[in-house]
Amino acid sequence: MAHASFSTEHPPLAMATGLAALAAAALLSTTIFPDLGPPAERLASDIPAIRRTAEITLLEIAALRVALALGGLSLLALWAFWPRLRETAPIRWLASRPALPLSAAHxxxxxxxxxxxxxxxxxxxxxxxxxxxxxxxxxxxxxxxxxxxxxxxxxxxxxxxxxxxxxxxxxxxxxxxxxxxxxxxxxxxxxxxxxxxxxxxxxxxxxxxxxxxxxxxxxxxxxxxxxxxxxxxxxxxxxxxxxxxxxxxxxxxxxxxxxxxxxxxxxxxxxxxxxxxxxxxxxxxxxxxxxxxxxxxxxxxxxxxxxxxxxxxxxxxxxxxxxxxxxxxxxxxx
Incomplete structure (x- = not known):
């Protein structure tokens, strides 16, 4: 039996996940790390460990936003070009190779x-x-x-x-x-x-x-x-x-x-x-x-x-x- 994604021109879950990743990249900010406090206050702290924590957090957020944006764009590209990609030799090999079954519905x-x-x-x-x-x-x-x-x-x-x-x-x-x-x-x-x-x-x-x-x-x-x-x-x-x-x-x-x-x-x-x-x-x-x-x-x-x-x-x-x-x-x- 052919897999559903091979009879569907564009896999909708890839598009939905890509859009969600792009939305997360746009909305992500320090508000999701409230335990660290406002970065401006932390960066101005007299305690070196607190300043270091704030600096690391800002770098993490920037890196995560880039990763989410790149991942989202990649998934949208996968969705858009899937009709062509699914015919390539690597995709066909991956689709046909033996693999452990996914979990059953129950x-x-x-x-x-x-x-x-x-x-x-x-x-x-x-x-x-x-x-x-x-x-x-x-x-x-x-x-x-x-x-x-x-x-x-x-x-x-x-x-x-x-x-x-x-x-x-x-x-x-x-x-x-x-x-x-x-x-x-x-x-x-x-x-x-x-x-x-x-x-x-x-x-x-x-x-x-x-x-x-x-x-x-x-x-x-x-x-x-x-x-x-x-x-x-x-x-x-x-x-x-x-x-x-x-x-x-x-x-x-x-x-x-x-x-x-x-x-x-x-x-x-x-x-x-x-x-x-x-x-x-x-x-x-x-x-x-x-x-x-x-x-x-x-x-x-x-x-x-x-x-x-x-x-x-x-x-x-x-x-x-x-x-x-x-x-x-x-x-x-x-």
Whole structure:
């Protein structure tokens, strides 16, 4: 059966994603980083670490706007010239090469429902806690508090599932990529609780203390908050855009499969998109403020999303199939 994108002159999802990227590039500003404060005030601060953080943030925003603009234009070009591009040898090779099937519809519904449901429950908790402080005590949002430890635990479980998937799958690049993901999840778990610094009560080395925005023994708060911003961008690109674009045609599915990366289901991609919207500026514009940085809630939900992605990876067939055929089979699954 021919893939839908090969019978459609212009893939609409590529156009929609490209326009969204261009809109984001035009609208992106420091207002999405309220925890860093107004850049002008930060740049004039007497504290070198604060000035350095503001400078890094401005550079990050400029780089991200350029990347979004280039990505958006590339996707619009793909949409506009697709009738010609789909006839080229590289696109036809990517479309015809064996690839692991995309997630079936019932997997998509299950994972999406869990992550979307968790996001809605978290927002409901914030709404209720903002009106009744007893429901949202300050200890919840503390460094190394319950949410941070729960997030670290989810990453550890995701690492275990990734390791199991590396041994169950077809091997080769799939095994190596799942092992890399397992290591990455373990690093995320350690970074989340600053490698047990407060639990074991040890001090931050002077060299790292001078670089770290919060004076902690971790890398993700060093050099400003760059690591957090990279993590957010990674969730958006890998968790949201890649799964949706992979479903525009077998060529993109085949290209992604070349890396050995597991591709999230469409439902889970929507869940990642919802979790990515959890920020102080978005949540507290609609709901009462609670004593917690919404970044902690977002990280918890993203960790849950990666755990679900690894469960999806374990549930997929281990034998590659023609991507066009597997895509059609996934779409028709109950």
């Amino acid at each position: 997997v998509s519904r299950r994972s999406g429902a869990i992550l979307l449901g968790a996001t809605l429950l978290f927002l409901a908790w914030v709404a209720l806690g903002g009106r009744n402080p007893a429901l949202f005590p300050p200890v919840i949002g503390l460094e190394d508090g319950p949410v941070e430890y729960a997030t670290a635990l989810l990453f550890v479980i995701a690492a275990g599932l990734a390791f199991a998937a590396s041994r169950r799958g077809p091997g080769g690049r799939y095994a190596l990529m799942h092992l890399a993901l397992a290591l990455g999840f373990l690093v995320c778990a350690g970074e989340e609780i600053s490698w047990g610094q407060r639990l074991l009560d040890y001090s931050t080395p002077a060299t790292l203390d001078a670089l770290n925005a919060q004076g902690e023994f971790n890398l993700h708060n060093s050099f400003g908050y760059s690591a957090d911003h990279i993590f957010m961008a990674g969730v958006a690109l890998y968790g949201v855009m890649l799964p949706l674009l992979a479903r525009t045609g077998p060529a993109i599915h085949g290209a992604a499969d070349l890396t050995g990366l597991p591709i999230a289901s469409a439902g889970l991609a929507l869940g990642f998109a919802a979790a990515s919207l959890i920020h102080d500026w978005s949540v507290f514009a609609l709901l009462p403020r609670v004593p917690m940085n919404m970044a902690e809630g977002r990280e918890f939900l993203c960790a849950l999303g990666f755990l679900l992605l690894m469960t999806e990876s374990l549930s997929r067939p281990v034998q590659p199939a023609n991507s066009a055929v597997s895509r059609a089979a996934s779409a028709s699954s109950p």
